[in-house]
Amino acid sequence: xxxxxxxxxxxxxxxxxxxxxxxxxxxxxxxxxxxxxxxxxxxxxxxxxxxxxxxxxxxxxxxxxxxxxxxxxxxxxxxxxxxxxxxxxxxxxxxxxxxxxxxxxxxxxxxxxxxxxxxxxxxxxxxxxxxxxxxxxxxxxxxxxxxxxxxxxxxxxxxxxxxxxxxxxxxxxxxxxxxxxxxxxxxxxxxxxxxxxxxxxxxxxxxxxxxxxxxxxxxxxxxxxxxxxxxxxxxxxxxxxxxxxxxxxxxxxxxxxxxxxxxxxxxxxxxxxxxxxxxxxxxxxxxxxxxxxxxxxxxxxxxxxxxxxxxxxxxxxxxxxxxxxxxxxxxxxxxxxxxxxxxxx
Numbered sequence: 001x002x003x004x005x006x007x008x009x010x011x012x013x014x015x016x017x018x019x020x021x022x023x024x025x026x027x028x029x030x031x032x033x034x035x036x037x038x039x040x041x042x043x044x045x046x047x048x049x050x051x052x053x054x055x056x057x058x059x060x061x062x063x064x065x066x067x068x069x070x071x072x073x074x075x076x077x078x079x080x081x082x083x084x085x086x087x088x089x090x091x092x093x094x095x096x097x098x099x100x101x102x103x104x105x106x107x108x109x110x111x112x113x114x115x116x117x118x119x120x121x122x123x124x125x126x127x128x129x130x131x132x133x134x135x136x137x138x139x140x141x142x143x144x145x146x147x148x149x150x151x152x153x154x155x156x157x158x159x160x161x162x163x164x165x166x167x168x169x170x171x172x173x174x175x176x177x178x179x180x181x182x183x184x185x186x187x188x189x190x191x192x193x194x195x196x197x198x199x200x201x202x203x204x205x206x207x208x209x210x211x212x213x214x215x216x217x218x219x220x221x222x223x224x225x226x227x228x229x230x231x232x233x234x235x236x237x238x239x240x241x242x243x244x245x246x247x248x249x250x251x252x253x254x255x256x257x258x259x260x261x262x263x264x265x266x267x268x269x270x271x272x273x274x275x276x277x278x279x280x281x282x283x284x285x286x287x288x289x290x291x292x293x294x295x296x297x298x299x300x301x302x303x304x305x306x307x308x309x310x311x312x313x314x315x316x317x318x319x320x321x322x323x324x325x326x327x328x329x330x331x332x333x334x335x336x337x338x339x340x341x342x343x344x345x
Contacts, residue, residue: 009036010284014169014225016215023215023223033170033211034204040171040283041199047138047288054131063136067197068255070245074178075123080250084180086117087147088273091328095307095321100160102152102188102263106321107329108303109145109275120275129252134288136254137174137279142294144303148276149329152188153269161221163265165193165242166228168257170207171283172197176254178275183247188266190253191242193234197259202237229260271330 005021009032016023024032052060062069075083092107107113114121123129124145134140152160168175183189196203206229215223222228234241244264245253255261281291293302310319 028211067259074252100158102160105149140289142299143277143279152266162263173280176277185246193260
């Protein structure tokens, strides 16, 4: 395995448990992890400089400052109401994953959905949106797109691990949410620590110190490369607390998940529905494009291929996304209630 472990050092591999080089306290004491973080960050900044000119200035400035940008009324209001209705009424093959007392339900935005809802393709191919996606991801890449529903208080006594502030990896990646309904402060809002995407000396020192901990003594998700962060760590890095983004419907949030973020707690059972987009690529690549699977005609089929591949390899790599049959994004009664109570978006 040594050649594979060695090669993974120049990829996005992040698990301190699965690769003994990445998790080596001896190598990390010499600066291996910190060097990977700094190198990935420098290459990302270089790529973003080359992509910056196409992004609307106010969006770019907000992202550079905060690590995320929130855009209200992203879709024209009249268009949004029709688009929202079509999405909530759409039926397709769904998958679900449980984490603690929360269930994440996803429907792939695939050729069938795009054919049934032409406006959805039009919005996802907007030039301004693509420019923003490329800038945040730091690549000319087409994200994976889903209709995602977060179901809270679903009967499990365990806490939702996504409610702990964390970074997704040691390098930048893109996640985006176009919220179809208003998100209240106490209904599982997206939380983000402003400015935590920047690799300041204090952040690099934190990365170095955590790399010296025995992976077996870390929490499971931290050891797998998605580090959890405590309030005292944020204070030491000169950062504030996580900010809950309570937003109206038709708000687009695009974030760099190198920054610390979490799903806020919900005081009541809800089904939060959004168009969810995700892109992560090898952070050490020096070029901007070259992703063949981002080509139209292939890009919208990737999710089906990924699900099928993981089904076949479930015995080796696991498959947390279980099929739940053909269904709508939300339960029928909740979908009707939402349409009646959130008409204004």
